[in-house]
Amino acid sequence: MTIADSHASSPRLDAKVPGGPMDERWSNHKFDLKLVNPSNRRKFDVIVVGTGLAGGSAAATLAEMGYNVKSFCIHDSPRRAHSIAAQGGINAAKNYKGDGDSVHRLFYDTVKGGDYRSRESNVHRLAEVSVDIIDQCVAQGVPFAREYGGLLDNRSFGGAQVSRTFYARGQTGQQLLLGAYGAMNRMIHAGRIDSYTKREMVDLVVVNGVARGIIVRNLLTGEYERHAAHAVLMCTGGYGNAFFLSTNAKNSNVTAAWRAHKRGAFFANPCYTQIHPTCIPRSGDYQSKLTLMSESLRNDGRVWVPEKEGDPRAPQDIPESERDYYLERKYPSFGNLVPRDVASRNAKTVCDEGRGVGPTGEAVYLDFGDAIRRDGKETIASRYGNLFEMYERITGDNPYEIPMRIFPAVHYTMGGLWVDYNLESTIPGLFVLGEANFSDHGANRLGASALMQGLADGYFVIPATIASHLAGRKLEAVSVNDDAFKEAEAKARERADLLLACNGNRSVDSLHRELGNTVWNYCGMERTAEGLQEGILKVRELRAEFWSNVKVNGDPNHVNQDLEKAGRVADFMEFAEVMFNDALVRDESCGGHFRAEHQTEEGEARRDDENYAHVSAWEFTEEQKLPTEHREQLTFEEVKLTTRSYK
Amino acid sequence: MIQKKNHGDLRIVLEVWRQNGPGAPGAFEEHEVMANEHMSFLELLDVLNEQLVESGRDPFVFEHDCREGICGSCSMTIDGKPHGPRDRTTACQLHMREYRNGDRVRVEPWRANAFPVVKDLMTDRSAFDRIQQAGGYVSINTGSAPDAHAMPVNKENADMAFDAAACIGCGACVAACPNASAMLFTSAKLSQYTLLPQGQPERDQRALGMVDQMDAEGFGNCTNHYECEAACPKGISVTNIARMNREYARATLRRRD
Ligand SMILES: Cc1cc2nc3c(=O)[nH]c(=O)nc-3n(C[C@H](O)[C@H](O)[C@H](O)COP(=O)(O)OP(=O)(O)OC[C@H]3O[C@@H](n4cnc5c(N)ncnc54)[C@H](O)[C@@H]3O)c2cc1C
Ligand code: SF4
Ligand code: FES
Numbered sequence: 038m039t040i041a042d043s044h045a046s047s048p049r050l051d052a053k054v055p056g057g058p059m060d061e062r063w064s065n066h067k068f069d070l071k072l073v074n075p076s077n078r079r080k081f082d083v084i085v086v087g088t089g090l091a092g093g094s095a096a097a098t099l100a101e102m103g104y105n106v107k108s109f110c111i112h113d114s115p116r117r118a119h120s121i122a123a124q125g126g127i128n129a130a131k132n133y134k135g136d137g138d139s140v141h142r143l144f145y146d147t148v149k150g151g152d153y154r155s156r157e158s159n160v161h162r163l164a165e166v167s168v169d170i171i172d173q174c175v176a177q178g179v180p181f182a183r184e185y186g187g188l189l190d191n192r193s194f195g196g197a198q199v200s201r202t203f204y205a206r207g208q209t210g211q212q213l214l215l216g217a218y219g220a221m222n223r224m225i226h227a228g229r230i231d232s233y234t235k236r237e238m239v240d241l242v243v244v245n246g247v248a249r250g251i252i253v254r255n256l257l258t259g260e261y262e263r264h265a266a267h268a269v270l271m272c273t274g275g276y277g278n279a280f281f282l283s284t285n286a287k288n289s290n291v292t293a294a295w296r297a298h299k300r301g302a303f304f305a306n307p308c309y310t311q312i313h314p315t316c317i318p319r320s321g322d323y324q325s326k327l328t329l330m331s332e333s334l335r336n337d338g339r340v341w342v343p344e345k346e347g348d349p350r351a352p353q354d355i356p357e358s359e360r361d362y363y364l365e366r367k368y369p370s371f372g373n374l375v376p377r378d379v380a381s382r383n384a385k386t387v388c389d390e391g392r393g394v395g396p397t398g399e400a401v402y403l404d405f406g407d408a409i410r411r412d413g414k415e416t417i418a419s420r421y422g423n424l425f426e427m428y429e430r431i432t433g434d435n436p437y438e439i440p441m442r443i444f445p446a447v448h449y450t451m452g453g454l455w456v457d458y459n460l461e462s463t464i465p466g467l468f469v470l471g472e473a474n475f476s477d478h479g480a481n482r483l484g485a486s487a488l489m490q491g492l493a494d495g496y497f498v499i500p501a502t503i504a505s506h507l508a509g510r511k512l513e514a515v516s517v518n519d520d521a522f523k524e525a526e527a528k529a530r531e532r533a534d535l536l537l538a539c540n541g542n543r544s545v546d547s548l549h550r551e552l553g554n555t556v557w558n559y560c561g562m563e564r565t566a567e568g569l570q571e572g573i574l575k576v577r578e579l580r581a582e583f584w585s586n587v588k589v590n591g592d593p594n595h596v597n598q599d600l601e602k603a604g605r606v607a608d609f610m611e612f613a614e615v616m617f618n619d620a621l622v623r624d625e626s627c628g629g630h631f632r633a634e635h636q637t638e639e640g641e642a643r644r645d646d647e648n649y650a651h652v653s654a655w656e657f658t659e660e661q662k663l664p665t666e667h668r669e670q671l672t673f674e675e676v677k678l679t680t681r682s683y684k
Numbered sequence: 685m686i687q688k689k690n691h692g693d694l695r696i697v698l699e700v701w702r703q704n705g706p707g708a709p710g711a712f713e714e715h716e717v718m719a720n721e722h723m724s725f726l727e728l729l730d731v732l733n734e735q736l737v738e739s740g741r742d743p744f745v746f747e748h749d750c751r752e753g754i755c756g757s758c759s760m761t762i763d764g765k766p767h768g769p770r771d772r773t774t775a776c777q778l779h780m781r782e783y784r785n786g787d788r789v790r791v792e793p794w795r796a797n798a799f800p801v802v803k804d805l806m807t808d809r810s811a812f813d814r815i816q817q818a819g820g821y822v823s824i825n826t827g828s829a830p831d832a833h834a835m836p837v838n839k840e841n842a843d844m845a846f847d848a849a850a851c852i853g854c855g856a857c858v859a860a861c862p863n864a865s866a867m868l869f870t871s872a873k874l875s876q877y878t879l880l881p882q883g884q885p886e887r888d889q890r891a892l893g894m895v896d897q898m899d900a901e902g903f904g905n906c907t908n909h910y911e912c913e914a915a916c917p918k919g920i921s922v923t924n925i926a927r928m929n930r931e932y933a934r935a936t937l938r939r940r941d
Contacts, residue, residue, distance in 0.1 A: 094826075097826070098825075098826040098827075101825045101826060112749065112755075112757070113747065113757070113808070113809060113810065114809070114810070114812070114813050114853065115813075116756075116813075116853060117749060117755045117756060117757055117853075119749070119750070119755075121750065121754055121755050122750045122752060122754050122755065131832070133833065169827070169829075171832045172829040172830065172831055172832045173824075173826055173827070173829045174832075175829065175832040175835075175882070176822065176824045176828075176829035176830065176832075176882060177821070177822050177824060177882070178821075178822045178845075178876060178877055178880050178882040178883055180842060180845045180846040180849050180876065180880070181842075182842075182846075183836075183837055183839050183842040184839065185839050186836065187836030187837050187838050187839060187842075188833055188836055189832060189833065205846060205849075206846065208754065208850065210754075211754055211850075211852070212846075212849060215849065218816075219816070219820055219821030219822070220821060220826070222813070222816050222817040222820060222821050223817075223821045223823055225817050226817045226818065226819075232813075234810070234813075257802060286749040286750045286751070286755065287748060287749050287750075287751060288749050320720075320722035320723075321691060321692075321720060321722060321723070322691075323691050323720075323723055323727050323730065323731055324727070325724070325726065325727050325730055325751065326751050328751075328752050427777075430773065430777055430779065431724075431777075431779065432722070433721065433722070433779070433781050496826045496827075497826075497827070500826065500827075542738065543738070544734045544737045544738055545737075546730065546734055547734070588737055588738065588740075589737075590736075590737055590740065590741065590742050590743070591742045591743070595704075595705070595803065596745050596802060596803045596806060598743070598745055599737060599743055
C-alpha cells in the first residue's frame, strides 16, 4: 500500500470538473460536450446493468434518444429491483411550499450533511436537476401525495428545515420505480430495449483498455452469455449486504462492482456506510434481514433505556425517574431528532454499557406513551398507523401499549466505484450510476436523497455525458468471439466450478453470517485502528475457511440459488478487506465513519480537514495483495467547512 | 440423515412441492423444522434449506428479495391460500406466531397455466411484464415534461389512482382465482392511468392493448368469484375490474366497428 503524502490529487483521478461559476457549470458542460447526431445513435449499443431507479431511468431515456439498449437484471422482472422498497420520499428543490428552499439550499444541505466529503460540483448538479425529476415523474403518472387543492404535497424529512420531500404514502420507491419501469416497457414494446431478466453480471469485458461488454450467467439455465456494446453502464446498487444483516433486499450484492474493480475500476470510500437508527432488532440467529421503520417515528417517539444496567423489569414497570432519555439529555436542542449517525452511535453506546433492552440486550425503547397521552391515540394512529401495524406483525407487540424496541442497522452505502463528473469510472466506457457509485453523498447521506440521485443520474446526467465517450473516442469494432470475451467467460466458469468442487461442510449462509458479524463488530458504527487490524485478520481467516469448507449443492445448469449466493459471498469476502483498509487509513472521524480515536470530549466525531478532505480510491493490484490507494483532493469553493453540532 | 437445528420449541412439519422443471412431474416432500414464533415464514424455509444443504441435499427454490412485502417476489400457496392464512400479508411478512406446535403446513407454487413452474416454488410470471409492455405507461420522453404543478389532480382521484398503483405484481390474484384470471392485476394497472389526467390521451389504446395481451397470455376469464380480492396482499379492489370492463367496452366502441 502506498499512501501519497502530498495534498495533490492522483493523476489517475481526473474528475473533469468544469470551470466557471458553480451554478453555470452543468449548463456550460452540457454545451461543451460533443453530441452524437440523432441519426447516428442507432449505431451505438449500450449495456445497462440493473433496473433500479438508476438503471431503469437510464435505459428508458437512452432508448428514447435512439441508442440500442440492452438491459440486464437479476430479478424475474425489472420492476423488482431493490429501489422498490424505499419508503420515505424523494427530495427536490421545488420550493412549492414557499418556505425558502432553493437549489442552493439543497446543495448546501447535502454537502454539509455529507460531512464535507463530497464533490461540490456534482452535488450542485444534483440539486439543479432535482426539480426536473419531479416534473418527469408526475408526467409519467406517478401518484404522489396531493393536497385537497390538487397540488403536490411535501413534507420535511430527515431533519431538513424545509419541506422538500415528495412522497407516495410509504411507497415512494415503488411508485417511482414503476414510473421508470413503465418508461422502459414503452421502449421494450417499441423494440428499442432488449430486456434480459434473470441474468447476473459475473464479469466486465475490457478490450484495449475500454469497457466493451459483460459476461452474464443466465440464472434459469446456468448458461454463460457474452454481450458486447460500445459502452457499459453499471447501476447495480449498494454493498450493504457485506454485513449480512441489513435493510437491503436479499439479492443486493457487490459482485458487479467488484468484478469491474478487478478489471481496473477504482473503488472509492468503501468504508462509508450508513447505519439507520430505527430498525426492528433481530430476534435470533436465524434472522435473515432487518426491517427499517421510517425515521419519521422519531418526531413523536421518545428514545430511552433504563438507568440501571441489566434492569430485568418490563418497560411499563420502570418509573419515569429510572429511565434515561439519553438523546434528550445529551442533545437538548435536537433531542430525539439528531441525525442518523448520531442517533445510531448513541444507541450502541448505551447497549455496550449493558443498558440495552429486549431478549438480546441489543435494542432501545422508542416510546409513544407521552405522545398518545398528549395527542390521543387516534392522532398517533393517523400518523403512524401502518408502521405500528408492520411492527406488530413482525414482533407480536402492540406499540400503542408497549414501547417499540429499535436498534440501528446497515441501510445504505455511500462508497462505490469512483466516477468523474461524467459518471465515468477509471475504465473508459464504463459508467456507474446510482448507489453503485460514490459520487454525491460524501460520508453520510441525507434522507430522501438516494432516490433523487438515482433518477438524476439516469434521466438527466448520463443521457448528456455518455456522448463524451461515444462521440469523443474512436471505438473499434469488437466481437463476442474476441479473446477478451473468451478469457472473461472462462474465468467466470472456473470460479463457479471451484465453488462447486469445494464440497465442504458449511452452508453459504453460515459463512456469510459470520462475515457479517465480523464486519459489524470491527467496521460498524465505531471503529478503532486496533479493531480494524484484528478484523482484517479475521476476514482473511474466514476467506480461507470459505474456500476450503463451503458446501454448494445442486445442478449448475439449472436454477441454483445456492451457487448464486456463493458467488456473491465470495466477492463480499474479498471486498470486506478493502473496506477495512479504507477505514484504517482514514484516520479521522467523519459522517458514518466514526473512529473512536478521533472524538471530541463530548464524544462527537472529529474531522481532520487538514489531512483528510479527500476521496480515497483503491486500485486493484493482484489477488491476495493489498490494493493501492489513490486520492482525489476535495476543494470547497461555495460551502464553508464547519463542525456539525446538534447540542 | 438430515441434521436438524434447534431454533425453538415450535415443531412444524412442512410438505413442500418439489418439481424440477416446467413439464417435469412434481410431488410434496415432507420435512420437520424446529421453529420459533418470531421467525418469518421465509426464515423457516431458510432453516429448512440450510439443513438440507448441510446434509448434502438440494435446497428448495423459492423467490424472495425485499422480505418486507413490497417487491412481489415471494409467491407461494400455503395451506391452499396464496401467501398464507393472514389477510393482506405477503408470505415474507407472515410470522410463525400464526402457527402452533405440531402444525402440518403445505407449501406449493402458484398454480396457473400462464405461470409455468420453473423449479419447486418458482414460477414464470413474465406474462405480467408483457401485459404492461402492451400499454401500461404514459408515452412521454424524458425532459419534455411540463412543470409538475401545471396539471392539478383532484385529491379523490389521486388517492384512488394510488390505491390501484399499490399492486406489487405478485400474482396471488391469479393463483387464487378458479379460472386463473389476471383481471385484478391488469385492471389495477389500467385504473391508475384511467384515473389520472396524464393517462387520458392514450386511454383507448392502453385498454385494448393490455386486455388483448392478457387474453393472449392464456389467463382465464372473470366469473365474479372475487377470490382475487380476498387473496391480494395489497387490498386491490374488484371495483377496478368493473372499471376495466367499462374502459374496454368504451375503447372497442370507439376504435372498432
Ligand atoms: C428499506 C429502504 C428504504 C429506503 N428509503 C429511501 C427513501 O425513502 N428515500 C431515498 O432517497 N432512499 C431510500 N433508500 C435508499 C434507496 O432506495 C437506494 O439507495 C436506491 O433505490 C438505489 O437505487 P439503484 O438504482 O442505485 O440500485 P438498486 O435499486 O439496488 O438496483 C440494483 C439493480 O441492479 C441489478 N443487479 C445488481 N447486481 C447485479 C448483477 N451482478 N448482475 C445484474 N444485475 C444486477 C438488480 O437486479 C437491480 O435491478 C432506502 C433503502 C432501503 C433499503
Ligand atoms: S392485484 Fe394484488 S394479488 Fe394481484 S398481483 Fe397485484 S398485489 Fe398481487
Ligand atoms: S420478498 Fe418482497 S414481497 Fe415478499
